[in-house]
Amino acid sequence: MPKLPVIPARKLIKVLKKKGFTLHRINGSHHIFIRKDDQLSTSVPVHPGHDLGKGITKSILDDAHISIDARRANGPVAIPDLVGDCFATLAMTK
Template sequence: MPKLPIISGKKAVKTLEKMGFIKSRQTGSHVVLKKSISGGEIVCVVPLHKELRVGTLSGIIKQAQVSVNDFISNL
């Protein structure tokens, strides 16, 4: 698994939008993104921090059900 970069919450949202996610709503500093799939939908929550910690970004990628390589290639 490649090393995760340190990116902002806004950059993570833009990357997930490139991957087919749509902004559903925003509550405070957290954005909720959704993507429809054949079995239902995937919901992903991204905090809008200046720098996301590696563990937080890893959790976002797991929620989004995408591989780390796909996420990094769409940055």
């Protein structure tokens, strides 16, 4: 697995939306996203001017059943804005 970058919450939210998650509600600074198909949910802390740490990013991706796998070339959608120039692919881990 490639190293996770430190990214702003808006980029991770963009990835979640591409994977079928929608904003369900906002509780303070936490945006709660749900995917209707399988009722998966995850919470993204949104603090303007602050990036998400690697641990939080990994936890959110794990909650959403999304893995970063640069080795798989077929199937998953390439999302370069998550890992910068790595062009890792995000694949569902179902």
